[in-house]
Amino acid sequence: MSKKIVVLAGDGIGSEIVAQAVKVLDCLNQDFDLNVEMEHGLVGGSAYDETGSPLPEATLTLAKESDAVLLGAVGGYKWESLDIAVRPEKGLLGLRSELELFANLRPAILYPQLAHASTLKEDVVSGLDIMIVRELTGGIYFGQPRGIRTLDNNEKQGFNTFIYKESEIERIAHVAFETAMKRDKRLCSVDKANVLECTELWRAVMIRVSKEYPEIELSHMYVDNAAMQLVRAPKQFDVMVTTNMFGDILSDCAAMLTGSIGMLPSASMDKNQKGMYEPIHGSAPYIAGQDMANPLATILSVAMMLRYSLGSEELAVKVEKAVETALNQNLRTADIYTDGDIKVGTEGMGDAVVAALKA
Ligand code: IPM
Numbered sequence: 001m002s003k004k005i006v007v008l009a010g011d012g013i014g015s016e017i018v019a020q021a022v023k024v025l026d027c028l029n030q031d032f033d034l035n036v037e038m039e040h041g042l043v044g045g046s047a048y049d050e051t052g053s054p055l056p057e058a059t060l061t062l063a064k065e066s067d068a069v070l071l072g073a074v075g076g077y078k079w080e081s082l083d084i085a086v087r088p089e090k091g092l093l094g095l096r097s098e099l100e101l102f103a104n105l106r107p108a109i110l111y112p113q114l115a116h117a118s119t120l121k122e123d124v125v126s127g128l129d130i131m132i133v134r135e136l137t138g139g140i141y142f143g144q145p146r147g148i149r150t151l152d153n154n155e156k157q158g159f160n161t162f163i164y165k166e167s168e169i170e171r172i173a174h175v176a177f178e179t180a181m182k183r184d185k186r187l188c189s190v191d192k193a194n195v196l197e198c199t200e201l202w203r204a205v206m207i208r209v210s211k212e213y214p215e216i217e218l219s220h221m222y223v224d225n226a227a228m229q230l231v232r233a234p235k236q237f238d239v240m241v242t243t244n245m246f247g248d249i250l251s252d253c254a255a256m257l258t259g260s261i262g263m264l265p266s267a268s269m270d271k272n273q274k275g276m277y278e279p280i281h282g283s284a285p286y287i288a289g290q291d292m293a294n295p296l297a298t299i300l301s302v303a304m305m306l307r308y309s310l311g312s313e314e315l316a317v318k319v320e321k322a323v324e325t326a327l328n329q330n331l332r333t334a335d336i337y338t339d340g341d342i343k344v345g346t347e348g349m350g351d352a353v354v355a356a357l358k359a
Pocket residue numbers: 074075089092093248280282
């Protein structure tokens with residue numbers, strides 16, 4: 001039976017990088033019996049321009065009816081002055097919350113071919129393989145009340161709410177422990193339990209859930225220290241689990257360890273393994289339309305989709321190997337280019353991955 005994927009290119013470089021991922025899916029359909037149908041929809045600023053909403057009803061319906069969603073990126077200067085309720089980012093956040101994609105997996109893997117492209121010393125990052133498990137539908141991103149209010153003295157006050165229920169912490173804890181079970185069985189929970197009650201509870205629930213996973217070595221780290229440790233000695237980590245906002249910040253930090261944020265895919269899953277797959281980078285409007293963006297994070301997101309939502313570990317590995325082949329051919333987009341490499345554009349990199357698949 002064929003599976004249905006919704007493709008949401010979004011804004012900025014979104015359409016260029018997603019086009020490469022679609023080429024990969026087309027190739028898998030034609031040559032490797034992957035049986036997926038793709039439909040395209042609008043999200044983000046481009047959706048706002050056309051429909052007045054960053055997440056049109058039609059897109060949400062398509063996404064709900066699909067087996068998986070492939071997303072490019074949203075946002076751009078053009079929409080920065082819009083009311084926060086209709087900004088492109090709301091389209092993405094709306095998808096995450098409407099589809100209940102509470103578990104965000106963000107692997108940070110250093111390809112040996114790129115060890116010298118990292119801004120950190122090679123021996124600090126070589127062999128790096130971290131999985132960040134970020135809670136994605138709760139915390140301060142979604143907590144109520146929120147807003148900007150005017151006080152009696154006419155001064156404005158902005159406020160957000162950092163809030164987690166035990167059940168929300170429990171379900172992300174289980175994903176993190178299960179993830180660690182398939183890896184090196186070490187889990188570091190990142191919080192700010194010395195200052196914030198919300199994460200005091202987070203820590204207590206992590207400890208409680210850990211009793212069900214006696215094989216896992218659970219540790220705890222305050223988020224400020226975790227940020228420091230990520231750049232000081234990142235290889236100490238196997239799986240990290242953390243709140244929505246801490247995970248947003250730490251995953252960008254971890255991305256740079258791997259040479260470029262242009263390399264990192266992500267999966268956002270609900271409780272039934274339905275998922276949305278997207279590169280962790282943004283829409284990079286300053287390079288949009290110039291055939292410069294690195295499509296590998298999006299292509300690697302397709303690999304994650306194959307693995308987690310389409311049930312094909314075999315094709316997932318094929319795609320990952322094809323990416324490695326392109327890197328082994330010294331092909332590099334601008335973000336991972338160093339002297340002596342062969343510079344290619346977005347299209348060129350996509351073509352190289354497809355060629356490697358077909359070889
Ligand atoms: C991410 C992004 C998003 C986030 C933005 C675009 C809303 O930074 O996926 O990491 O903050 O979650």
